[in-house]
Amino acid sequence: MIKLKFKSILMTMVASLALTTGIGAIESYNTHANASSRTVYDLSEWQGRLTNKEAKNLSKEVPFAILRVQYGSSYSDRTFKHNKALLDKYNVPYGVYSFSRYNSSDSAAREARDLYHRAPNAKFYVNDFEVASISRSRSNAATAKWVNTLRPLVGSRKILFYSYLSFMKTYASQALSKYDGYWLASYTKNEPSIAHVLWQYTDRHYSSALHKKVDASKLREQKSWFLGTVSNQVTNNDVSKGQKVGNRNGNTEIKPTAVSKKKTAKVISLAAKKSSSKKIKHHKKKHAKKSVKKHHKKKHVKKLHHKKKHHKKKHVKKIHHKKKHHKKTRS
Template identity: 65%
Template sequence: MIKFKSILMMLITSIGLSGAAVAMGNYATAHAASTDNVYDLSEWQGKLSDNKAKKLSSEVPFVILRVQYGTRHYDKTFNHNKAMIEKYGVPYGVYSYSRYTSKSSAASEARDLYYRAPNAKFYVNDFESTYLSRSAARAATLQWVQTLRPLVGNKKILFYSYQSFMKAYAKSALSAYDGYWLAAYTKHEPSVSHVLWQYTDRYYSAALNKKVDASKMRTDQSWFIGDVATPSSNNNITAVSTPTEPTQTTTSTSTTDSNNTTSGIPAIQNMDKTMTISSNATQNIYGDNQATLPVDTTINYQGMQVAVVAQSKYNGKTYYLATSIYSGNRIGWIASDAFNK
């Protein structure tokens, strides 16, 4: 899904790697675009123009946009490309190239993906490399989907990887996902159950006038982008997090354990705007791992701009969930009085 794959392809051709190379063989398609071909796009493919986005609307049933590389790198083209395809009515799902190193970082990456793309039709965990042990990777991969599930309701959540990696590092967690997006650049389609098959990174898109990653749907289009129910606020898995004051106890919430849902949390309203923090503001930043665990940090922001992705109210005070507009790094929940109005 990223430039890494093109580099890997060259390595495979020159030195004949084993393992992942078996699945990443050089197989390109030459036939014309068809309605079951889906493209995944990131900053490596550049920004969409009006003309390209318009042509995409008749070339593909939907696209899948990269939102982030881990949580620290926010895809440089996501906001622009999202606006373009929304303008021309192209449905889209989103994916996060996962870099989590623990259950807690997996949860953070999942939450970031949702808050950065709350209107996506479906969500994908692209997990294809790790330094974790197999058991730790499986636990973190399960935590990723468990964290995202209460946020997205009945929207589909997919797992993406090549088959050997999935079996080694995510197999036991796979059943918690709605479907498997298989990466296998092979001439013959693997028999493992999957809903999408990414079979090449060299499919020529007439709309984009370049070669791109392409996948074939193995279930109906409506399964991916059909009508979905409103997310439930009471699921027995990790809760949507909210800001709290460091000196107060959250009396309106009840937590069964550290991994289960916190009920009675304030409503979160999705946003998509840029705001400037007051030049002299010194404000506490509140974390969102659990409703009762604030981040013990105070920062002088010195007039920086941030992307605001959500807002919530707690005890009559408004808080904004802010991320860096440059790196995509999560800053945290910040009180409204820190911002220039």
């Protein structure tokens, strides 16, 4: 009887220990899985062209990827189109970034527009501003111009600002509030306390899917915050034909520019009232137009003569010198 009781107690202790160990193992596994699912990579031509297998494996390793589209406006990333096509094939969502080289507000606006037209279906957009080509006195205005130019094009999709903390404070502290979130680059042991939605903590994270070390960041918002949805595939022609609008669900759609019925009726009414006076004015202007046409013909003859003079000029071939773009400097 004593032996049976001892055996019973022993078995109870073993079962209890096994259950505790099991729970610990489950908690450890879940923590690892959650950490993995909240880690994203940013990829460019420095990581090379993805293979089908790598893109397929990425879909199981990261919630989304962030692709570089351009280095300033003049240089397009050589792997973007290829990698984007494979991510689309294996349903890996992606955001995009532009390594900024603007030196004025005008060039900042141009870079923002080029980023959108090169990647109109991205889930979100990033201004990667970490090397200054502009003075401190003008950098905040240019950085604000970048986001203000992109905003009406992307609807309700997120626009982020990426940089190191010291650089941001020096060149973009005032403009930062215009962005939806801050993607903080800080290769430190402890995560900085400043508010941010992404923390790029290393450039040496080993990716099992890619079999190489990559830049990695931790999500500080839910996956859905970054991605939303894009309801329609968009092309440059669609943008020129209609107006892009964002709805409450984060969708971005193309809708034709519409005029209300009241405004239309008002325009018709005003047109009818002015029609009689316009006829009189048109009659008076008819004679003036004839003299303008004669002057126009003379001007055209002069242009042709000017073209003949310059026809003999030799055309010099432009030599395209490929610049080497150095990898991001890390502070």
